[in-house]
Amino acid sequence: MNNEQRGILVGNKEQVKKFGNFDEVASHILALLSKQIGINSLFIAKNDGQTNDILKVHNKKKTLVEEGSSMPLSQSYCNLSVNHGSQPLVIEDVSENELTRSMKVTENFGRGTFVGIPVYYSDHTVYGTICGLDDQTYSFSEEDLTTFETMSTLLTYVLELEKANQQIQTLTAPIVPIMKGVAIVPVIGEITDSRAEFIIKHILEKCSIEPMDHLIIDVSGVHQINSVVGEYLLKIVNILKVIGVTPVITGIQPYMAVKVPHFASALKGVLIEANLEAALKRLGFIVMKESK
Structure with missing residues (x-):
């Protein structure tokens, strides 16, 4: 249980x-x-x-x-x-x-x-x-x-x-600040009704406390993407747009797009990148590695 x-x-x-x-x-x-x-x-x-x-x-x-x-x-x-x-x-x-x-x-x-x-x-x-x-x-x-x-x-x-x-x-959907105005929420595990509602509430609370321009939603840790999960992610994306935060989605694997084609088509106009580094570059940030 x-x-x-x-x-x-x-x-x-x-x-x-x-x-x-x-x-x-x-x-x-x-x-x-x-x-x-x-x-x-x-x-x-x-x-x-x-x-x-x-x-x-x-x-x-x-x-x-x-x-x-x-x-x-x-x-x-x-x-x-x-x-x-x-x-x-x-x-x-x-x-x-x-x-x-x-x-x-x-x-x-x-x-x-x-x-x-x-x-x-x-x-x-x-x-x-x-x-x-x-x-x-x-x-x-x-x-x-x-x-x-x-x-x-x-x-x-x-x-x-x-x-x-x-x-x-909270631990499986933390909102992690990366730099001023940009944060990432790595979604991990199985998305159930209650988890989805919690994530949405968590995001709204965080955005109301700290000014945010972009929120990167990383779904590479989600066990499976189906039509139900897709609907919840779309709901999160739409809510972010309404409150003036630009959503960026990372971690969508090719098999996910094939399995839920309407999900991919519904995300037209939304920034989608393979990973966090690519997303940050798309937003105009340079990821630099410290040399030893």
Whole structure:
């Protein structure tokens, strides 16, 4: 399984389910929890120390929590969960508990029940929380609370996988400055949907930070060029043109042009050279070797 795939155990059989990102995993985890635990609302929130953002929600009968909503962290139940530590915080009656009865948010939930546990990064800093909420009294079993702890641990694992994958993506498509106004992005390995989107985002961010006249895209390290890969490369080329950066493509092998003929024809008007040295010469730069 590569870094873009996450597997979880479903029922008694090990079924590997592929997910594209953390959000997809989060939605699946909430759906699994909802099947086991009868509480009305389950949600995953992220906080930055100031604001509590509700990322994913699974409501059953009533919409008690809105996906995409946010509030000051200090006014949220999630903050209580973070302060409580790594064990689940269970509040059986939010209207009576000393931690919650005076909070403004409690007005919406009557004699409701809350459970929450922090989700951590591997360095033990807090990402956010995974929580359950109801406007009715709900009693949790030991198994329920153990499941919450397990899902929190699983989310930590997925966060680290996603972080590692982003680092790998950066390493396999770094933008390397060569001289003022000129940089090269060597694209290495297999181009998947997520990698292509990452490369495009990476290029746009880099170009917005540092003025760039020419960006050389070297595809000599790409495992294969097919119609899908060709479309992504064309998309990158067109985006560069729109933002005023001249694209230069290097490393296209003859067999690539033969295999995807429409790709080569679509690149008419784009500078294409065999390698980096030829590209730099085409741009008017002289490559000099230092004599010993």
